[in-house]
Amino acid sequence: MLDVLRKPRDSSKNVSPGASCYMLHRKFDLALIYGFFNHDKYATFQEWREVAKLATGALVTWKELHSVPKQGDSLPVETAIYGALKECLKTYFWGKCAYCESEFDSVAWGDVEHYRPKRGVTEDPNHPGYYWLAYSESNLMPSCQRCNQGKGKRNHFPISGIRATQPDDNLSAEKPLLLNPYEESDCGTGAGHLHYVFEFSGWELLSTGRVEGVTERGRTSVELYDLNRRSLVNQRRKHQVQAINALRLAANTSPTALADAWTMLFSADQEHASAVRAACSAWKANHKGEFDRATAGGT
Ligand SMILES: [Zn+2]
Structure with a gap:
Protein backbone atom coordinates (compact mmCIF):
# COMPACT_ATOMS: atom_id res chain seq x y z
CA MET A 1 0.00 0.00 0.00
CA LEU A 2 2.74 2.43 0.87
CA ASP A 3 5.19 4.13 -1.36
CA VAL A 4 8.59 4.35 0.26
CA LEU A 5 9.62 7.93 0.76
CA ARG A 6 13.12 8.75 -0.31
CA LYS A 7 15.13 10.68 2.21
CA PRO A 8 17.02 13.68 0.87
CA ARG A 9 20.70 13.43 0.13
CA ASP A 10 21.30 16.96 1.31
CA SER A 11 19.54 19.48 3.48
CA SER A 12 17.73 21.25 0.65
CA LYS A 13 13.96 21.05 0.43
CA ASN A 14 12.98 18.08 -1.69
CA VAL A 15 9.62 17.05 -2.99
CA SER A 16 8.83 13.49 -2.06
CA PRO A 17 7.05 11.08 -4.38
CA GLY A 18 4.24 11.09 -1.85
CA ALA A 19 2.41 8.34 -0.08
CA SER A 20 -0.18 6.42 -2.04
CA CYS A 21 -3.59 7.50 -0.96
CA TYR A 22 -7.20 7.62 -1.82
CA MET A 23 -10.39 9.55 -1.42
CA LEU A 24 -12.89 8.56 1.20
CA HIS A 25 -14.45 5.25 0.18
CA ARG A 26 -17.87 4.37 1.55
CA LYS A 27 -19.41 1.18 0.36
CA PHE A 28 -22.79 1.65 -1.28
CA ASP A 29 -25.09 -0.32 0.99
CA GLU A 183 -16.45 2.41 -5.66
CA GLU A 184 -13.67 0.68 -3.75
CA SER A 185 -11.65 0.27 -6.93
CA ASP A 186 -11.81 4.06 -7.35
CA CYS A 187 -11.28 5.24 -3.80
CA GLY A 188 -10.30 2.26 -1.63
CA THR A 189 -6.90 1.72 -0.07
CA GLY A 190 -5.48 -0.01 -3.13
CA ALA A 191 -6.91 2.37 -5.70
CA GLY A 192 -3.72 4.29 -6.43
CA HIS A 193 -5.26 7.17 -8.37
CA LEU A 194 -4.02 9.92 -6.05
CA HIS A 195 -1.16 10.78 -3.78
CA TYR A 196 -0.53 13.47 -1.22
CA VAL A 197 2.62 15.49 -1.61
CA PHE A 198 5.17 15.78 1.17
CA GLU A 199 8.44 17.66 1.22
CA PHE A 200 11.62 17.40 3.18
CA SER A 201 13.54 20.12 4.93
CA GLY A 202 16.74 18.30 5.76
CA TRP A 203 15.48 15.13 7.39
CA GLU A 204 12.24 16.68 8.46
CA LEU A 205 9.04 15.53 6.78
CA LEU A 206 6.77 18.43 5.86
CA SER A 207 3.15 18.30 4.80
CA THR A 208 2.10 20.39 1.84
CA GLY A 209 -1.58 19.54 2.10
CA ARG A 210 -1.68 19.11 -1.67
CA VAL A 211 -2.99 16.08 -3.48
CA GLU A 212 -2.00 15.04 -6.98
CA GLY A 213 -3.45 12.67 -9.51
CA VAL A 214 -1.33 9.65 -10.39
CA THR A 215 -3.63 8.47 -13.17
CA GLU A 216 -5.77 10.31 -15.68
CA ARG A 217 -8.78 9.65 -13.50
CA GLY A 218 -6.96 10.97 -10.47
CA ARG A 219 -5.82 14.11 -12.27
CA THR A 220 -9.30 14.74 -13.66
CA SER A 221 -10.85 14.30 -10.22
CA VAL A 222 -8.39 16.67 -8.55
CA GLU A 223 -9.18 19.30 -11.18
CA LEU A 224 -12.96 18.95 -11.37
CA TYR A 225 -13.61 18.43 -7.67
CA ASP A 226 -11.21 21.37 -7.13
CA LEU A 227 -9.28 19.39 -4.53
CA ASN A 228 -6.34 21.79 -4.35
CA ARG A 229 -8.22 24.99 -3.58
CA ARG A 230 -6.22 27.05 -1.13
CA SER A 231 -8.54 26.83 1.86
CA LEU A 232 -8.86 23.07 1.50
CA VAL A 233 -5.10 22.57 1.15
CA ASN A 234 -4.54 24.68 4.29
CA GLN A 235 -7.04 22.70 6.30
CA ARG A 236 -5.67 19.39 5.05
CA ARG A 237 -2.13 20.43 5.90
CA LYS A 238 -3.21 21.48 9.39
CA HIS A 239 -4.61 18.02 10.08
CA GLN A 240 -1.52 16.34 8.66
CA VAL A 241 0.83 18.47 10.77
CA GLN A 242 -1.17 17.66 13.88
CA ALA A 243 -0.99 13.97 13.04
CA ILE A 244 2.77 14.01 12.52
CA ASN A 245 3.28 15.97 15.75
CA ALA A 246 1.10 13.49 17.62
CA LEU A 247 3.11 10.55 16.28
CA ARG A 248 6.39 12.24 17.10
CA LEU A 249 5.28 12.93 20.65
CA ALA A 250 3.89 9.43 21.11
CA ALA A 251 7.06 7.81 19.75
CA ASN A 252 9.02 9.65 22.43
CA THR A 253 6.61 8.53 25.12
CA SER A 254 6.01 4.81 24.91
CA PRO A 255 5.16 2.00 22.49
CA THR A 256 1.65 1.96 23.90
CA ALA A 257 1.25 5.68 23.30
CA LEU A 258 2.44 5.25 19.73
CA ALA A 259 0.10 2.34 19.10
CA ASP A 260 -2.80 4.30 20.57
CA ALA A 261 -1.97 7.38 18.50
CA TRP A 262 -1.69 5.28 15.37
CA THR A 263 -5.10 3.74 15.96
CA MET A 264 -6.71 7.07 16.72
CA LEU A 265 -5.22 8.76 13.68
CA PHE A 266 -6.47 6.02 11.38
CA SER A 267 -10.05 6.64 12.43
CA ALA A 268 -12.12 7.01 9.25
CA ASP A 269 -14.70 9.36 10.73
CA GLN A 270 -12.33 12.29 11.27
CA GLU A 271 -12.10 15.23 8.92
CA HIS A 272 -9.59 14.64 6.10
CA ALA A 273 -9.00 11.06 7.28
CA SER A 274 -7.39 10.02 4.00
CA ALA A 275 -4.89 12.87 4.14
CA VAL A 276 -4.12 12.12 7.79
CA ARG A 277 -3.55 8.45 7.01
CA ALA A 278 -1.20 9.40 4.22
CA ALA A 279 0.72 11.65 6.62
CA CYS A 280 0.98 8.83 9.16
CA SER A 281 2.22 6.41 6.53
CA ALA A 282 4.73 8.95 5.23
CA TRP A 283 6.00 9.62 8.74
CA LYS A 284 6.33 5.90 9.43
CA ALA A 285 8.26 5.33 6.21
CA ASN A 286 10.52 8.26 7.00
CA HIS A 287 11.08 7.26 10.63
CA LYS A 288 11.17 3.52 10.32
CA GLY A 289 13.93 3.04 12.85
CA GLU A 290 12.24 5.33 15.33
CA PHE A 291 8.92 3.60 14.75
CA ASP A 292 10.40 0.13 15.12
CA ARG A 293 12.28 1.04 18.30
CA ALA A 294 9.16 2.57 19.83
CA THR A 295 7.06 -0.45 19.00
CA ALA A 296 9.83 -2.95 19.77
CA GLY A 297 9.77 -4.55 16.38
CA GLY A 298 7.03 -2.65 14.62
CA THR A 299 3.33 -3.03 14.31
ZN1 LIG B 1 -16.13 19.01 -0.67
Missing part, protein backbone atom coordinates in the same frame (compact mmCIF):
# COMPACT_ATOMS: atom_id res chain seq x y z
CA LEU A 30 -28.78 0.59 1.07
CA ALA A 31 -29.40 -1.11 4.40
CA LEU A 32 -26.50 0.68 6.09
CA ILE A 33 -27.20 4.08 4.58
CA TYR A 34 -30.96 4.12 4.97
CA GLY A 35 -31.48 1.70 7.86
CA PHE A 36 -32.44 4.61 10.12
CA PHE A 37 -34.34 6.63 7.51
CA ASN A 38 -36.63 9.09 9.22
CA HIS A 39 -38.60 11.77 7.46
CA ASP A 40 -41.81 13.68 8.18
CA LYS A 41 -43.20 13.09 4.71
CA TYR A 42 -42.43 9.38 4.32
CA ALA A 43 -43.34 6.74 6.85
CA THR A 44 -40.61 4.39 5.66
CA PHE A 45 -37.71 4.29 3.25
CA GLN A 46 -39.70 1.85 1.14
CA GLU A 47 -42.43 4.46 0.82
CA TRP A 48 -39.80 6.96 -0.33
CA ARG A 49 -38.60 4.47 -2.93
CA GLU A 50 -42.11 4.06 -4.31
CA VAL A 51 -42.44 7.83 -4.65
CA ALA A 52 -38.99 8.06 -6.27
CA LYS A 53 -39.88 5.32 -8.73
CA LEU A 54 -43.04 7.15 -9.81
CA ALA A 55 -41.16 10.44 -10.04
CA THR A 56 -38.47 8.81 -12.20
CA GLY A 57 -41.16 7.50 -14.52
CA ALA A 58 -42.60 11.00 -14.75
CA LEU A 59 -39.19 12.41 -15.76
CA VAL A 60 -38.75 9.74 -18.42
CA THR A 61 -42.19 10.53 -19.83
CA TRP A 62 -41.46 14.25 -19.74
CA LYS A 63 -38.26 13.67 -21.70
CA GLU A 64 -40.11 11.61 -24.29
CA LEU A 65 -42.55 14.48 -24.74
CA HIS A 66 -39.73 17.02 -24.96
CA SER A 67 -37.31 15.17 -27.20
CA VAL A 68 -36.74 18.33 -29.18
CA PRO A 69 -35.54 20.92 -26.67
CA LYS A 70 -37.39 24.23 -26.70
CA GLN A 71 -36.43 27.46 -25.05
CA GLY A 72 -37.87 27.59 -21.57
CA ASP A 73 -37.99 23.81 -21.13
CA SER A 74 -36.78 22.78 -17.70
CA LEU A 75 -36.61 19.24 -16.42
CA PRO A 76 -39.22 19.07 -13.62
CA VAL A 77 -37.01 17.48 -11.00
CA GLU A 78 -38.46 17.51 -7.50
CA THR A 79 -35.54 18.44 -5.28
CA ALA A 80 -37.56 17.60 -2.17
CA ILE A 81 -37.56 13.93 -3.15
CA TYR A 82 -33.82 13.40 -3.30
CA GLY A 83 -33.40 16.03 -0.60
CA ALA A 84 -35.24 13.71 1.77
CA LEU A 85 -32.15 11.49 1.76
CA LYS A 86 -29.77 14.20 2.90
CA GLU A 87 -29.72 13.40 6.60
CA CYS A 88 -29.04 9.70 5.97
CA LEU A 89 -26.26 10.55 3.52
CA LYS A 90 -24.64 13.03 5.86
CA THR A 91 -24.74 10.55 8.72
CA TYR A 92 -23.29 7.75 6.63
CA PHE A 93 -20.39 9.94 5.50
CA TRP A 94 -19.82 11.20 9.08
CA GLY A 95 -20.90 14.72 8.19
CA LYS A 96 -18.13 14.97 5.60
CA CYS A 97 -18.17 15.86 1.93
CA ALA A 98 -17.85 12.67 -0.12
CA TYR A 99 -15.28 14.31 -2.38
CA CYS A 100 -13.01 16.45 -0.19
CA GLU A 101 -13.67 15.01 3.30
CA SER A 102 -14.37 18.43 4.79
CA GLU A 103 -16.82 18.48 7.68
CA PHE A 104 -19.49 20.90 6.53
CA ASP A 105 -22.53 20.07 8.59
CA SER A 106 -21.93 22.64 11.32
CA VAL A 107 -21.51 25.60 8.95
CA ALA A 108 -23.42 24.76 5.75
CA TRP A 109 -26.45 22.84 4.55
CA GLY A 110 -24.45 20.94 1.97
CA ASP A 111 -25.75 19.41 -1.24
CA VAL A 112 -27.20 16.07 -2.16
CA GLU A 113 -24.88 15.66 -5.09
CA HIS A 114 -25.61 13.74 -8.28
CA TYR A 115 -22.47 11.89 -9.36
CA ARG A 116 -23.92 11.68 -12.85
CA PRO A 117 -25.46 15.12 -13.43
CA LYS A 118 -29.22 15.12 -13.92
CA ARG A 119 -29.74 18.13 -16.21
CA GLY A 120 -26.88 18.10 -18.71
CA VAL A 121 -23.24 17.19 -19.24
CA THR A 122 -20.63 19.90 -19.71
CA GLU A 123 -18.41 17.64 -21.83
CA ASP A 124 -21.29 16.72 -24.16
CA PRO A 125 -23.56 19.73 -24.83
CA ASN A 126 -26.11 17.59 -26.68
CA HIS A 127 -26.50 15.19 -23.78
CA PRO A 128 -29.85 15.53 -21.95
CA GLY A 129 -28.32 14.76 -18.58
CA TYR A 130 -28.83 11.57 -16.61
CA TYR A 131 -32.43 12.50 -15.79
CA TRP A 132 -33.36 8.87 -15.13
CA LEU A 133 -30.87 8.82 -12.25
CA ALA A 134 -32.18 11.97 -10.55
CA TYR A 135 -33.55 9.88 -7.66
CA SER A 136 -31.25 6.86 -7.95
CA GLU A 137 -29.72 6.19 -4.54
CA SER A 138 -26.39 4.98 -5.92
CA ASN A 139 -26.03 8.26 -7.82
CA LEU A 140 -26.46 10.41 -4.71
CA MET A 141 -23.90 11.42 -2.11
CA PRO A 142 -23.31 14.35 0.26
CA SER A 143 -21.13 17.15 -0.97
CA CYS A 144 -19.98 20.54 0.23
CA GLN A 145 -20.87 23.45 -2.02
CA ARG A 146 -17.22 24.13 -2.80
CA CYS A 147 -16.80 20.73 -4.46
CA ASN A 148 -20.15 20.80 -6.20
CA GLN A 149 -20.62 24.41 -7.24
CA GLY A 150 -18.50 27.35 -8.42
CA LYS A 151 -15.17 25.98 -9.62
CA GLY A 152 -16.20 22.49 -8.54
CA LYS A 153 -17.90 19.63 -10.31
CA ARG A 154 -21.23 21.19 -11.33
CA ASN A 155 -22.37 19.33 -14.49
CA HIS A 156 -19.01 17.86 -15.40
CA PHE A 157 -18.94 14.16 -16.15
CA PRO A 158 -16.07 13.25 -18.49
CA ILE A 159 -15.75 9.65 -19.60
CA SER A 160 -13.37 7.60 -21.71
CA GLY A 161 -15.94 5.02 -22.86
CA ILE A 162 -19.35 5.08 -24.48
CA ARG A 163 -21.77 7.69 -23.17
CA ALA A 164 -25.15 6.49 -21.87
CA THR A 165 -27.86 8.82 -23.12
CA GLN A 166 -31.09 7.09 -22.08
CA PRO A 167 -32.36 4.79 -19.34
CA ASP A 168 -31.63 1.48 -21.07
CA ASP A 169 -28.03 2.32 -21.98
CA ASN A 170 -25.17 0.54 -20.27
CA LEU A 171 -23.61 2.73 -17.58
CA SER A 172 -20.69 0.38 -17.08
CA ALA A 173 -19.52 1.11 -20.64
CA GLU A 174 -18.94 4.75 -19.81
CA LYS A 175 -15.66 4.43 -17.88
CA PRO A 176 -16.02 7.67 -15.90
CA LEU A 177 -12.96 9.83 -15.43
CA LEU A 178 -14.24 11.08 -12.09
CA LEU A 179 -13.54 8.90 -9.06
CA ASN A 180 -16.68 7.60 -7.35
CA PRO A 181 -16.53 7.46 -3.53
CA TYR A 182 -18.89 4.46 -3.55
